[in-house]
Amino acid sequence: MPDSRKAVALISGGLDSLLAARVVMDQGIHVEGINFFTGFCVEGHTHALRNRERARPKRNNALWVAEQLGIKLHIADIIEEYKNVVLNPKHGYGANLNPCLDCKIFMVNKALEWMEANGFDFIVTGEVIGQRPMSQRKDTMPVVARESGAHERLVRPLCAKNLPASLPEQEGWLERSRLHAFSGRSRKPQMALAAHYGIEDYAQPAGGCCFLTDRQYSVKLADLWNTRGKREYDLDDIMLLKVGRHLRPRANFKLIIGREEGENRFMEGYRKRFVHMIPTSHSGPLVLLDGNPDPGDIDLAARLTARFSQGRDAEQVAIQVTERNGGTRTLAVTPMPADQIPADWYL
Amino acid sequence: MNNGTVDARHLLCPLPVIRTQDAIAALCPGDSVRVLCTDPGAIHDIPAWCRIHGHEVCDISKHDYEIVITVRVGTTE
Numbered sequence: 001m002p003d004s005r006k007a008v009a010l011i012s013g014g015l016d017s018l019l020a021a022r023v024v025m026d027q028g029i030h031v032e033g034i035n036f037f038t039g040f041c042v043e044g045h046t047h048a049l050r051n052r053e054r055a056r057p058k059r060n061n062a063l064w065v066a067e068q069l070g071i072k073l074h075i076a077d078i079i080e081e082y083k084n085v086v087l088n089p090k091h092g093y094g095a096n097l098n099p100c101l102d103c104k105i106f107m108v109n110k111a112l113e114w115m116e117a118n119g120f121d122f123i124v125t126g127e128v129i130g131q132r133p134m135s136q137r138k139d140t141m142p143v144v145a146r147e148s149g150a151h152e153r154l155v156r157p158l159c160a161k162n163l164p165a166s167l168p169e170q171e172g173w174l175e176r177s178r179l180h181a182f183s184g185r186s187r188k189p190q191m192a193l194a195a196h197y198g199i200e201d202y203a204q205p206a207g208g209c210c211f212l213t214d215r216q217y218s219v220k221l222a223d224l225w226n227t228r229g230k231r232e233y234d235l236d237d238i239m240l241l242k243v244g245r246h247l248r249p250r251a252n253f254k255l256i257i258g259r260e261e262g263e264n265r266f267m268e269g270y271r272k273r274f275v276h277m278i279p280t281s282h283s284g285p286l287v288l289l290d291g292n293p294d295p296g297d298i299d300l301a302a303r304l305t306a307r308f309s310q311g312r313d314a315e316q317v318a319i320q321v322t323e324r325n326g327g328t329r330t331l332a333v334t335p336m337p338a339d340q341i342p343a344d345w346y347l
Numbered sequence: 348m349n350n351g352t353v354d355a356r357h358l359l360c361p362l363p364v365i366r367t368q369d370a371i372a373a374l375c376p377g378d379s380v381r382v383l384c385t386d387p388g389a390i391h392d393i394p395a396w397c398r399i400h401g402h403e404v405c406d407i408s409k410h411d412y413e414i415v416i417t418v419r420v421g422t423t424e
Contacts, residue, residue, distance in 0.1 A: 037361050060361055060388070063395040072399055077365045239359065265412060269357035269385070 005173045006030045007155070008115050009124040010107060011073060012209055013061025015202045016126030016158060019193050021069055023157040024124050027174050031124065033073040034114055035062040036107050038082045039238045040211045061203040068199070078110060079235055086212070087231050091143075096218035098210060100132065101140055108148035115153070122153040122168050129159045130184040138162075158182045158190070211242060220246055220347045227251055227291065236270065240290070243267060246347040247304060253291030254347070255301055257308050273324070277305045280330060281318035284309025299333065306335035349378040356413065360388035364396050367418065371402065376422040379405065384414050393418070 009021040011033035025031050066073035085106045089099030104127075111123045127136050127144075141163065145154045152167035155174065160166065161181035168174040182189045194202060211217040220241045225231045227248070240256060243263050248254035258264035264286040274288040275298075287305045289297075298321060306317035312335045322328045353370045355363035363384040370380050382393060393416050394404045401421035408415045 035361075037365060041361075060364070060392045060395065062361075063364070063392055063399070066399050067395055070399075073396070075361050075365050075368060075396075077362070266357075266359075 004028060004030050005122070005168065006032070006120040007122050007124045007168075008111050008118070008120045009033050009071075010111055010126070011035050011062045011065055012126070013063075013065055013203050014126070014209065015187075015190050015194060015199075016128060016131070018065045018069065018126070018199070018202060019190060019197070020124050020126040020157045021065075021071065022197055022199075023179065023193075024155070024174065025069065025071075027178060029173070031069070031071050032120070033062070033066045033069070033071050034111055035073055035075045036078050036082075036110060037075060038085075038103075038210070039079045039235050040082075040086075042209050042211055065202075074114070076110065076114070078106075081110075082106065083233070086233075091140075094133065094213065096213055096215050097221055098212040098218075100213075101143065103210075104136075104144050105147045108144055108150050108154060112148060112150045112153070121173065122155055122166070123150050124155050124157060126158060127156045128182045128184075128190075129162050155179075158193075211238075216347075217241060223248060223254075223347050227254075236273075240267075240270065240288075244285075244288075245308070247341070247345045248347055249300055249304070249345050250293075250297060253289050253293040253297055253301070255304055256288040256290055257305070258285040258287070271322070272326075275324060276322050277302060277319050279306060279309040279311060279317055280320045281316075282306075282309045282311030282314065284311065284317075299331065300336075302331045302333045303336040304341070306333050307338065307341070309335070311335060312338075349374055351378070351380045353380055353382045355382055355384040355386075355389070357385055359386050360392045363389040364392050367393055367416075368396065368400075371400075371418070371420050374420045376420050378420045380418050380420070382416045382418065384416065385412050387414070389414060389416065397421075 007024055007029050009031050011017045021031050063073055085099055085102045089102040091101040094100050108123060115123055129138050145151055155166045155168055158180045159182050160179035162183055165176060169176045224237060243266055245257040245259055246254055258267050267286050267288055275293060277287040285308050289301055302319040305319050309317055311317035316332045317335055319331050319333055320328055321331060351370055353366045355366045363386060367382050390407060397404050397418055403419040403421060405419050406417040
């Protein structure tokens with residue numbers, strides 16, 4: 001028997017998982033964190049991409065939480081395996097393309113694999129009954145425990161008193177009386193517990209950490225699948241859905257238009273893979289043409305590019321067009337007036 | 348001593364951290380790894396990851412938009 005039991009805690013970077021880990025650590029358990037990168041995580045990317053986000057602290061909240069707790073954090077790249085969760089969720093989607101219940105089951109299962117591979121004893125999550133409409137309900141929380149394979153080795157310290165005793169409680173590794181009975185969507189119990197621990201600086205309340213819960217992002221992902229005629233994606237696809245303004249004037253191509261310097265710089269890394277445009281007579285965005293634009297589409301795309309440049313009110317704007325083979329030419333085009341751009345072109 | 352290089356340019360965090368983590372898993376204490384990246388978030392995230400895992404950030408340099416972070420592997424892994 002080991003002297004100290006060991007738990008792996010799913011750390012999202014939010015308050016709930018921070019508190020859950022802390023509650024267990026308070027009972028002398030050795031805790032290490034695990035954080036999963038699906039490709040859809042909001043964490044981090046907006047800092048890198050958009051200048052307007054610069055006022056927010058530039059930090060990965062999961063790493064920050066681990067540092068506050070004084071624990072190790074293992075970040076797992078699950079991009080490939082996660083595709084099946086997104087494409088074929090057994091329990092379906094939430095309000096958008098968010099497969100929250102399948103996602104939670106998958107992540108707890110991955111944590112279980114890690115736990116077994118590293119000689120740990122149980123898994124900790126920050127789940128609270130009633131906190132989330134899909135994955136954190138009284139009827140779905142047992143589903144997570146069962147279908148992940150974790151069963152009684154899954155501990156939810158923030159609401160454990162509302163649930164049957166887990167293995168660590170049965171075995172006396174954890175005192176049930178020192179766990180909590182939070183429920184519902186109120187954040188007050190978590191805030192009070194944070195105050196009890198002297199934790200004042202924490203990320204936004206749980207949730208909002210996945211682009212799949214975002215309606216606009218889901219629209220763009222569905223458009224990607226519809227126009228390709230197949231439900232699949234790679235990392236670059238889902239990264240580019242996070243960037244820029246997306247306009248689809250034709251089924252065979254869309255424009256990805258950088259909205260600011262940070263996005264333009266990020267898109268620079270992709271430009272060799274796309275026909276791309278940039279205004280040369282006026283300042284303006286880098287525009288990637290995603291898909292297979294016909295020669296006749298180029299003029300339309302150039303006029304749209306001009307529309308989003310500083311020359312939007314000029315009679316003509318020079319647009320440099322670069323083909324995938326590197327060949328360039330410059331077109332002089334009239335910017336498309338805003339009122340001639342159909343609303344349904346905007347994704 | 349081994350000295351390796353991780354090319355994490357054009358990757359957004361946390362991927363540069365994950366690539367660093369994976370590279371260090373194959374190295375020994377005292378080895379070094381240079382991480383090339385372009386996401387400014389890496390300047391914060393890689394040192395944070397190093398602090399909690401006991402590795403030392405020896406140098407951070409920036410050339411235009413390219414960042415080079417040199418990490419020496421610690422002994423606590």
